[in-house]
Amino acid sequence: MSSPESLSRQRQARTARGAAATLHDVAREAGVSLATASRVLNGSERKVAESFRERVEAAAKALGYTANVSAQATARGTSPVIALLVADIADPYFGLLASGVARGADEHGLVVTIAITERDPDREARIIRALRGQRPQGLILSASRTDDTESDTARELADFAALGGRIVTFGAGGAENTHVEIDNRSGAEELGRRMAGLGYRSAIAIGAASGVRTSDDRLAGFRAGFEGGGGALGRVLRGDFRRESGAELMTQALAEDIEPGTLVFCISDVVAIGAMSALRAAGREIGTDIAVCGFDDVPSSIDVTPALTTVRIPLAEVGYQAFRATVDADWVQPPLPLEVIVRASTPGLS
Amino acid sequence: MSSPESLSRQRQARTARGAAATLHDVAREAGVSLATASRVLNGSERKVAESFRERVEAAAKALGYTANVSAQATARGTSPVIALLVADIADPYFGLLASGVARGADEHGLVVTIAITERDPDREARIIRALRGQRPQGLILSASRTDDTESDTARELADFAALGGRIVTFGAGGAENTHVEIDNRSGAEELGRRMAGLGYRSAIAIGAASGVRTSDDRLAGFRAGFEGGGGALGRVLRGDFRRESGAELMTQALAEDIEPGTLVFCISDVVAIGAMSALRAAGREIGTDIAVCGFDDVPSSIDVTPALTTVRIPLAEVGYQAFRATVDADWVQPPLPLEVIVRASTPGLS
DNA sequence: CGCATTAGCGCTACACCAGGT
């Protein structure tokens, strides 16, 4: 149809590069119009006669046609991506969450793009801004969030929301955001209660910086439960959510001497595992001497020795629900029950 | 400027939805042409007078403009995404790898989209096909690969490559693919040698299905090193790369009785950790009774008790290099040394 | 009714041109 010299330079370049068949090519090959080809391959409602449909499908197969998602996105004004922002994808907490998100996305034929904040607020704000360029249908944000509404992140989120994208966060629900509620506070409270019930009377805690929502909730919950049960929560050490933080803070606490029979509550399993390594290094026996408990129930909590007492969060399910929340306007959160799991790291005081 | 009725219906819809400012808006606001605005905000080589540049930047900021990536991608004919295909993002091996990829992508201003194969070959092929639609600059493939060149996956990869995208795999280098070489074979050989040097004379192995490249290499390397050092590798049990596989196979092996002093080589730490849990459940003592070693040096290998002897792979660096390979045509692989790390799970036979 | 025609989507990159050497 089109003479060679009518090919634009741009198209020639692309052709040289590898020649993805375009819808145009398919339509020509099938001898139908662009619109018809579009309708049978990507389009929807309107029906096309069987004979045409077959011809188009055959042509598409013959040419190895795959629709260009970017072009569809510009034409449709909406792109089939959902963005996931996590602090650290190598952390099992986020890995599990991400797997749930990915499963949901796959079911809906959406693509998930992932970005890492490395727990740096500036980076976080910058990334959200960059992500805006993709015009994703939704943004799932599971980095370290504080209640601060004056942060750069909060501003970027507002801009993002103004653009029409849905934002899903965990716990902290801002004005524009849907949020998936993980009942950290109650879970921790139940854990505290159970630990008190096991006979522990004295505890210290290893948390993240004050103002970090998840940490604050867990700490407050634990305190309420543990003290309600007759225990006393002493020092609260503050670091972050990394294993090293747990190890360092524990070492530090150990330097000031900790009595046998003390319970160490860590805001996450990863932190608890770090603390355990410090205890081991210091020659203390975990369990009988110093008890440790964590939060999340990441897979390795069952593989450390002694196995770690913790609160199970159905992380993959949480991720899946977060995904649902981004695509479904009338999504309502199903119950996401947390469950205290007592293991050998808190054998109890008899 | 433009009268209301000149707005297309499509644009009206978008506007109602949330009105992302377009380049057009910015240009009008700044009183410059579209081309000039494009050059200062996203464009390239050609320079723009300072006064114009300032006006455009001010307008962009005032309107909260962010370039529409999809539109840029269609216009440029190339999209700034690299796709990462892993078996299971919740597995620490892939998590670490992904973090390296993400770091590289971030440095280059690229987006990484992630997809999960769940170790299902059909899924894998389907996903690669879907990913094609995004026209990513590169595809990093770290799912379970066999040497099979007749698989659906191989066919999809060929189609993908024909389109001009770079493909990076690990270990198995196909015709079209760049690959990042992880010297599993040598690493395992060295491990085998060291274990023999520790006095072990009898070992069993827990691997994945025959034909899975990574597993085969590690198994063969270990056999060579261990037998070369005077040991004898007995049964080789076959499952997959999951923790449960290690646990099941170990339980199975235990049922047939295993002598004290036997070494269990597992193709990955995750599998080894599964095996350890089975050993513990069976009341066997790990280390002094039955020794265990793994491969990868995932973070938890240091947190299990006894700590796991393994071969360290610089996983994040491997991911980073894989990224480099996708974007840089003359990338050459730097050395990625593996290192045997002997820990308490193989105390040695005296 | 069932197809073809075509005007966009937001952006880039070419072609072109005004004014100063």
Next chain:
DNA sequence: CACCTGGTGTAGCGCTAATGC
């Protein structure tokens, strides 16, 4: 008058969806 430099105009990119026939 060639030749810069630094603007503007506009034809695409591949696709969708409203309208025409």
